[in-house]
Amino acid sequence: MLKILICTTKTDRFMQLKAIVQELYPSEVILAKCKEEVTKSIMLHSIDTVLIDLPFTSDQHEIAYVLKLLNRYPDLNILLLLASKYVYSVRERVEKYGVFVISKPVQKEILAQLLSFLRANSFRFQNYLKEQKKLKNKIAEIKLVDLAKCLLMENEFLTEAKAHRYIEKTAMDERKTRKQIATEIIQRYQSI
Template identity: 40%
Template sequence: MANALIISAGNNANEYLARHIAELGYTRPAFAASGGEARRRMDAKDFEVIIINTPLPDEFGHELGMDAVQKTDAGVILLAKTATAEQISDKLQDYGVLVLGKPFTAAQFRQAVQMAAGIFRRLALVRAENAKLQDKLAQLRLVDRAKCFLIEKRGMTEAEAHRLIEKTAMDTRKSRGEVAEDILDAEV
């Protein structure tokens, strides 16, 4: 089930926002009444969508929006009176915070939530791809260290060291990284 956090000081607003995001699959959102409480909730749990209904009792909420974007993978929506939204939207949009002026229609709100959820999913894909690339890079570094070890300690050429690692990986059905680890561990 998707997780949403609604940050708002008003019970009427909480009910309205919860009712509309429930239509999009966020049936049990978490609530926070202040910026401080919201930050604690964001530290404790991951959210797909964070909705900030400004103003909050302890701060306006735009700093919270910037913090949420920087510290979480959530799509962040900031709700503000239209005049205020126009003043802060350029700065917040540079951070990736969606700004929606109040009053808004239910359709506009649902569309903003869908966009925020799309941002979350796209960011999750990018992070997963980044993790795969980081792992691949770490494996390449490990293989290069093993090659250097074979060249320095066993007098092999680079081609011979490369061939040994490749052939051992195929023969033992291990990855080149695992073979490189075995080579480095055996000589410690």
């Protein structure tokens, strides 16, 4: 289920956008009437997508706010709904950061396609984060095993190959992971 935050000062505009979004996708749609409510709502509701429909004047401070929001929440999809006279100048400045800009009034078909794209993009980003976490864990394990090998080489006068073999064999014999064996070796030599 999508969790969409619509930032607008107009209740009727919120109701129109909410109706369109909920017709297209099963979603939870939340209202924020000002920029301060946006940050609070993102933290409270684990928002996927923010639609910002505020009186936007292409001001540098407004763009800085959007980029700050994206920097703070990198997995957030941000969609700016702007008056057509601002679309191209703002799009030029924010598109490279992954912010989407469309002109008002919003056409239902365009919003449907964009939400579909944003949803797919969110899934892809979540998969990327999972893969990144796996790689970080693998790197941490390699560092731990390398430290344990160094300690074995230094204290037991083993070659690197024999230290590596010792960790591998001990892990198999004791039915533990290499990480667990490396941690035990590090603790053993650091307590000396």
